[in-house]
Amino acid sequence: MYNISLKGKAVLITGAAQGIGRCITLKMAEAGAKGITVVDLQGGKPMERLQKELEALGSEVIVHTGDVSRGETIKGAISATTERWGSLDILINNAGIARRTDLFTTTEELWDLIIAVNLRSVFLGMKYAAEVMKEQGGGVIVNTSSIAGVTGGNTGPEYGASKAGVIALTKFAAKTLGKYNIRVNALAPGTIGTEMIKNAYKDLSEEAVKERLSTIPMGRMGEPEEVAKAALFLASDLSSYVSGDIVMVTGARMS
Numbered sequence: 001m002y003n004i005s006l007k008g009k010a011v012l013i014t015g016a017a018q019g020i021g022r023c024i025t026l027k028m029a030e031a032g033a034k035g036i037t038v039v040d041l042q043g044g045k046p047m048e049r050l051q052k053e054l055e056a057l058g059s060e061v062i063v064h065t066g067d068v069s070r071g072e073t074i075k076g077a078i079s080a081t082t083e084r085w086g087s088l089d090i091l092i093n094n095a096g097i098a099r100r101t102d103l104f105t106t107t108e109e110l111w112d113l114i115i116a117v118n119l120r121s122v123f124l125g126m127k128y129a130a131e132v133m134k135e136q137g138g139g140v141i142v143n144t145s146s147i148a149g150v151t152g153g154n155t156g157p158e159y160g161a162s163k164a165g166v167i168a169l170t171k172f173a174a175k176t177l178g179k180y181n182i183r184v185n186a187l188a189p190g191t192i193g194t195e196m197i198k199n200a201y202k203d204l205s206e207e208a209v210k211e212r213l214s215t216i217p218m219g220r221m222g223e224p225e226e227v228a229k230a231a232l233f234l235a236s237d238l239s240s241y242v243s244g245d246i247v248m249v250t251g252a253r254m255s
Helices: 019-030 045-056 071-085 108-136 157-180 195-202 206-213 224-235
Strands: 010-014 035-040 060-065 090-093 139-144 182-189 246-249
Touching (some): 010 071, 010 108, 019 035, 019 045, 035 045, 045 060, 060 071, 090 108, 108 157, 108 182, 139 224, 224 246
Parallel strands (some): 010 035, 010 090, 035 060, 090 139, 139 182, 182 246
16 A cells, blocks of 8 residues: 655745645645745735644644745745755645736736746746755656646636646756656646635526536536645655656546
8 A cells, every 4th residue: 555655855835825735735744744835925824824734734834925936035935945954855836826818908917927927936946946956866846737728728818828838847847857856747727626716606607607517527626635636646756757747637628
């Protein structure tokens, strides 16, 4: 029987305060990660609550706030991690935002914002984490993309473009970092029942909800916990020969 363990590992995760990121972070702690650095734009009660839950699970925690699209935020979080625990074993690039727009309503400013948070932050995370991981002899990077990165999605042109960029970055990094024993993969979730999605569905008619769910062969939304389990697999040694892959968590929607 296999036991997924991250015992002794130091983890850094961006966008950890809520939704999928929160579930991934808790899953890392449940698997025994010795230290977890959580990075988000703001602190406050969500981060305080998360820190207490992580510590209750036995993990030491660093809370690092800042704009993940800025190099100083990422470098600061990485430095804090290595200074505290001596390594950075797992990086989860999860931070992301979305706005519902189209080609007519997307402004240049919105385009730049979404690309910065969703794509530039992933580049920065991989760039600076890889420097550390190369010197220490290896590591794991997991990036959060979306099926919108494959299909284009219907959220907005900037969202699908940013998530497609994450997929391309993941594949490039896996090919170039493999020789340093650094594995890089991405998750591509479909419709996942985060609070944001559930609130959006509340504004739809029953018929509209049924129509949307009918596009999913499993007939339901996924749960953040289900994405977190896939992230744990990719972060663990059970996926030791998995790199450069995009793991779809879509309820067969992409079949």
